[in-house]
Amino acid sequence: MPVAVTVENVFKRFRVRRNRPITLQESLHQWLRGHYAKSEVVWALRDVSFAVELGQVLGIIGHNGAGKSTLLRLLCGLGMPTSGTISRHYAVSGILELGGGFHPDLTGRQNLKTVGMLNGLAKAEVQERERHIIAFAELEKFIDQPVKTYSSGMYLRLAFAAAMEFETAVLIIDEVLAVGDERFQKKCLDRIARFRNAGNTLIITSHSTEQVQALCDQVLVLEEGQVVFQSDPQNAISFYHDLMQQRTDRRIAELGGESEPVPMITKQGARHGTQEASICSLHMYDKDGWVTHRVHSGDTLVIDIEIHMKPHLKDVALTLGIFTEAEVKCVESAIPSLQTALGFSAERYGVRCEIKALLLHAGNYFVNVGLYPTDWAYRYDFHWQMYPLVIEGQHDIGGIYTTGVLSVETQWTLKE
Amino acid sequence: MTHSLELIWHLIKRDFHLRYTGSALGVLWSVLVPLFHLSVLVFTFRNMVPVGIEDYPAFVYSALLPWTWFSSSLSSAGYLFFSHRDLVRRPLFSPWMLVVMNTASYLLTFMLSLPLLQLLLILYGRPIYWNVGALLLLMAIQAMLTTGLGFIIACWNVFYRDIAQLVSLLLSFLFFLTPIFYRPVSGGWYRELLTRHPMAFLIAGYRAVLFDGKAPGMDMLITSAFFSIAVCWLGYFIYRRLLPDVIDAL
Numbered sequence: 284m285p286v287a288v289t290v291e292n293v294f295k296r297f298r299v300r301r302n303r304p305i306t307l308q309e310s311l312h313q314w315l316r317g318h319y320a321k322s323e324v325v326w327a328l329r330d331v332s333f334a335v336e337l338g339q340v341l342g343i344i345g346h347n348g349a350g351k352s353t354l355l356r357l358l359c360g361l362g363m364p365t366s367g368t369i370s371r372h373y374a375v376s377g378i379l380e381l382g383g384g385f386h387p388d389l390t391g392r393q394n395l396k397t398v399g400m401l402n403g404l405a406k407a408e409v410q411e412r413e414r415h416i417i418a419f420a421e422l423e424k425f426i427d428q429p430v431k432t433y434s435s436g437m438y439l440r441l442a443f444a445a446a447m448e449f450e451t452a453v454l455i456i457d458e459v460l461a462v463g464d465e466r467f468q469k470k471c472l473d474r475i476a477r478f479r480n481a482g483n484t485l486i487i488t489s490h491s492t493e494q495v496q497a498l499c500d501q502v503l504v505l506e507e508g509q510v511v512f513q514s515d516p517q518n519a520i521s522f523y524h525d526l527m528q529q530r531t532d533r534r535i536a537e538l539g540g541e542s543e544p545v546p547m548i549t550k551q552g553a554r555h556g557t558q559e560a561s562i563c564s565l566h567m568y569d570k571d572g573w574v575t576h577r578v579h580s581g582d583t584l585v586i587d588i589e590i591h592m593k594p595h596l597k598d599v600a601l602t603l604g605i606f607t608e609a610e611v612k613c614v615e616s617a618i619p620s621l622q623t624a625l626g627f628s629a630e631r632y633g634v635r636c637e638i639k640a641l642l643l644h645a646g647n648y649f650v651n652v653g654l655y656p657t658d659w660a661y662r663y664d665f666h667w668q669m670y671p672l673v674i675e676g677q678h679d680i681g682g683i684y685t686t687g688v689l690s691v692e693t694q695w696t697l698k699e
Numbered sequence: 700m701t702h703s704l705e706l707i708w709h710l711i712k713r714d715f716h717l718r719y720t721g722s723a724l725g726v727l728w729s730v731l732v733p734l735f736h737l738s739v740l741v742f743t744f745r746n747m748v749p750v751g752i753e754d755y756p757a758f759v760y761s762a763l764l765p766w767t768w769f770s771s772s773l774s775s776a777g778y779l780f781f782s783h784r785d786l787v788r789r790p791l792f793s794p795w796m797l798v799v800m801n802t803a804s805y806l807l808t809f810m811l812s813l814p815l816l817q818l819l820l821i822l823y824g825r826p827i828y829w830n831v832g833a834l835l836l837l838m839a840i841q842a843m844l845t846t847g848l849g850f851i852i853a854c855w856n857v858f859y860r861d862i863a864q865l866v867s868l869l870l871s872f873l874f875f876l877t878p879i880f881y882r883p884v885s886g887g888w889y890r891e892l893l894t895r896h897p898m899a900f901l902i903a904g905y906r907a908v909l910f911d912g913k914a915p916g917m918d919m920l921i922t923s924a925f926f927s928i929a930v931c932w933l934g935y936f937i938y939r940r941l942l943p944d945v946i947d948a949l
Contacts, residue, residue, distance in 0.1 A: 360790050361946050362943050362946045363943035375791075376789075376791055379788070384788065385785055386786075387785075388717060389713070389717070394785075396709070397709065397710075397713060397786070398789070400709055401792050406709075455790075
């Protein structure tokens with residue numbers, strides 16, 4: 284396949300000025316007094332090289348501040364690398380930031396016209412495709428309203444639909460698929476599959492490792508501006524998780540003695556994290572409110588998590604999942620911000636999760652729970668296989684054995 | 700090429716739309732503002748401090764229109780990249796188009812007012828057959844000058860917001876150094892020094908064509924043409940140099 288974009292030894296340096304002079308007077312003043320604004324040099328990208336072929340989907344993962352967005356902007360041709368070269372062999376467009384790309388005072392339709400023309404289409408062609416875009420974005424009612432009145436979900440829908448319809452050979456999407464409801468996300472993923480089957484190239488970043496795994500052919504892991512790993516999604520994602528582990532260890536070392544000793548004795552499983560926020564306890568109750576770790580298949584399960592946050596923390600992210608003994612994920616809830624989602628704060632005691640009908644097959648499971656900073660950069664506290672959960676139920680009914688994860692009703696009869 | 704032109708035309712319409720949405724009079728404002736400016740000048744220099752020039756409103760108007768094109772383009776150049784941030788941050792867009800769009804957009808309002816000038820001349824009983832070739836030449840020179848300066852102002856103002864302030868100061872100063880509401884007077888070294896700038900040359904040319912129905916002075920025209928080409932080249936050069944930093948800073 285022909286190469287769509289080549290990146291060779293790209294470095295990018297930003298000067299972050301503390302006391303950046305904003306006016307001439309300030310900089311003149313500093314110049315006259317003989318000392319300049321102290322500028323800190325930040326290397327956002329260091330010696331990044333890779334190539335993407337046509338028809339490929341490349342994922343870029345890395346924690347916040349690893350250089351993902353800088354890299355994507357350079358790929359789009361916004362700004363120049365400090366050294367190194369980026370060759371774009373085909374037209375590149377992108378959805379880089381929610382809120383950019385459309386003029387807030389113009390209506391959706393007016394913005395579409397501008398964007399279409401920027402993509403090299405004549406006015407008539409733009410009008411032709413406008414209908415498809417509006418239909419895909421499901422914005423028929425709002426298309427003649429100024430974009431500033433749109434919700435972030437509506438905005439994303441318009442941006443995504445436009446990018447797909449005004450197809451360029453290479454499309455770059457930064458993290459935006461995280462917005463929008465699940466149904467629309469599904470629609471987007473289907474559309475992306477079609478986009479790619481048509482021989483186009485996609486470069487995406489995502490916090491959702493599942494999305495990356497499902498979409499990408501190849502994944503780059505960025506860490507502090509460097510490509511530290513490049514491979515198929517499976518290996519890259521596990522590398523990324525190891526990286527998170529290392530970062531947590533580093534953070535523990537940094538915190539040193541400051542972190543008060545939390546009893547880390549565990550009866551089983553393992554516990555890992557900086558303990559800046561910690562899970563003090565996790566209790567499971569059945570439908571009658573009795574503490575238990577045995578629930579009948581299909582019954583209600585209530586999980587109470589007691590959380591303690593250090594006073595300097597404002598917010599935490601949480602994951603709660605049920606896994607089989609072989610570490611197959613049956614279900615997991617991720618809450619990127621307990622504060623926004625539930626109004627949780629340091630004064631609060633904990634959170635409760637109620638699972639209405641636990642349709643898991645009878646067997647042994649574990650509840651894994653984790654607390655993270657809101658950028659998911661490392662772990663505050665992660666409890667792995669510390670809480671066993673036994674689902675009770677029948678394995679065999681009349682000589683028919685069912686296995687697996689899901690509990691479903693099966694009825695076997697003779698075919699007439 | 701044709702696509703670029705189509706795109707710039709679209710951007711001009713977009714610019715007009717953004718400038719005048721929500722105002723009851725809309726595009727009329729672009730004609731009304733110079734007219735109001737004109738009436739203030741005419742009242743001042745005919746009734747308060749008479750300068751004694753015949754057909755004074757038409758005399759002032761013929762120079763005020765090109766000046767308004769020049770000064771409004773340069774005053775809005777400073778915030779060009781900020782107010783069209785959505786475009787500057789788009790991968791397939793070349794920001795130079797905004798500077799060209801800015802010049803062209805105010806050129807359009809200039810041309811919208813030209814029929815009014817002719818009307819004024821007819822009212823004073825002296826219809827003028829404009830030398831269209833000379834007029835187009837003057838407009839081309841001024842467009843280059845404005846675009847070149849526009850590049851410099853638009854780029855520098857991203858880093859130093861003082862530039863836009865400074866430009867509006869300089870413009871109000873230059874307004875008085877340009878023979879808009881008076882006839883150029885010679886004599887005195889400082890007069891020679893201060894009034895020999897390309898905008899003064901251009902305004903004198905416009906007045907010759909639009910008000911006196913004569914050909915513009917050739918030497919002035921050539922000087923300002925060379926100067927404008929140089930400024931345009933310099934502006935584009937600065938733009939090319941600064942563009943990556945401009946995008947990083949926005």
